Amino acid sequence: MNKLRFLHIPKTAGSTFSSILTKQYRGKVNFEFSGDNELDIKRFRELSLGEQKTVVLFTGHAPILTGIPEADDIAIITILREPVSRVKSFCQHVSEGKSPHLVAAFPPESFTLDEFLYSENNEISNLQARMLIDYERHRVEPLVTNFSMEELKNRALENLFEKVRCFGIQEYFxxxxxxxxxxxxxxxxxxxxxxxxxxxxxxKFEDHHIGRIKELNAVDIAVYQAAKERFLDKINSGDYNTKKLAVFKQAKRIISPALHTYRQTGRAIIRLFR
Incomplete structure (x- = not known):
């Protein structure tokens, strides 16, 4: 299979999609970005040249340009999510203690939405646009803070439409x-x-919480609206395989429960469709 990178933006159905990639690229070598870009570059360069060449799939959290040509110069795909929904999901994730790098600052037992949404955590503010430009979790001041909102939107959309081979929308999974x-x-x-x-x-999200999320994600909302419009144009065109989608949805009703049974019991499943 051709080499591929999945630009995984947190809380955009990426975990489910990563499991799909694992099946599609079964037996292939995968390098997973951790979200710490400098560390990830170091980890990759510590591999032998032979090991680097065997990597077929790049996944995980990293900006669109990682600093690793082997990942930057291949086909890139990503998934976007409605920004308010994404941030709500991320808040829930953090409140359950599922983000190790935030547990100390926001322990589950004392987590409050008001504190978190006003904490200046940069993962709840225009994260999708920033990862499409240049995002580094551990940088004190992300480079994109020097851009105007219009520049942020335009740069993110330019990269999405020109550098990303194919993108999806979470609500049209x-x-x-x-x-x-x-x-x-x-x-x-x-x-x-x-x-x-x-x-x-x-x-429980109150109206003022939703208002705060929208305030923090004005650029992401604009980017998402433009991306969704482009996506819908594509799937409503004559080139989109609607027949395959119908077969997939029908077969999924049978296959998805079977996959759950397989994961729980280890029983074999026959692949009925390809």
Whole structure:
């Protein structure tokens, strides 16, 4: 298979999608970015030249330009999510203690939305646009803070439309998968959802919380609206494989529960569709 990079923006259905990639690239060597760009470059360069050449799939959290040509100069795909929904999901994730780098600052037992949303944490502010430009979690001041909101939007969209081979939209997840499959020559990408939230500890978002999230993500909202419009144009065009999507949705009703059974019991599943 051709080399591929999945630019995984946190809380955009990436965990589920990563499991799909694992199946599509079964047996291939994967390098996963951690979110610490300098450390990731060091980790990759510590591999032998032979080991570096065997990497076929790059996944994980890193900006669109990683500083590793082997990852930057190959086909890139990504998934975007409605910004308010993404941040709400990230808040829930942090409140459950699932972000190790934030547990000390925001321990689950004392987590409050008001504190977190006013904490100046840079992962809740225009993260999708920034990762499409230049994002570094551990940098004190991200480089993109010097851009105007209009510049941020335009740079993010330019990279999304010109440097990314193919992108999906989380709220059109199945449609996105078929687009990826046809573009990249995959088998049918059946899946089960991963990394679900703890329904016993759901956060309650008030109107002022939603207002704060929108305030923090004005650029992401503009980028998402433009990206969604481009995506819908693509899947509503005559080139999109609507027949394959219909077959996929019908088969998924059978296959997805079977995948769950397989993961829970280890029983074999026969692949019925390719």
């Amino acid at each position: 199945d449609e996105s998968l078929i687009l990826f499959a046809d573009t990249l020559g995959w088998s049918m990408p059946f899946y089960e959802y991963r990394n679900r939230k703890d329904i016993k500890r759901l956060l």
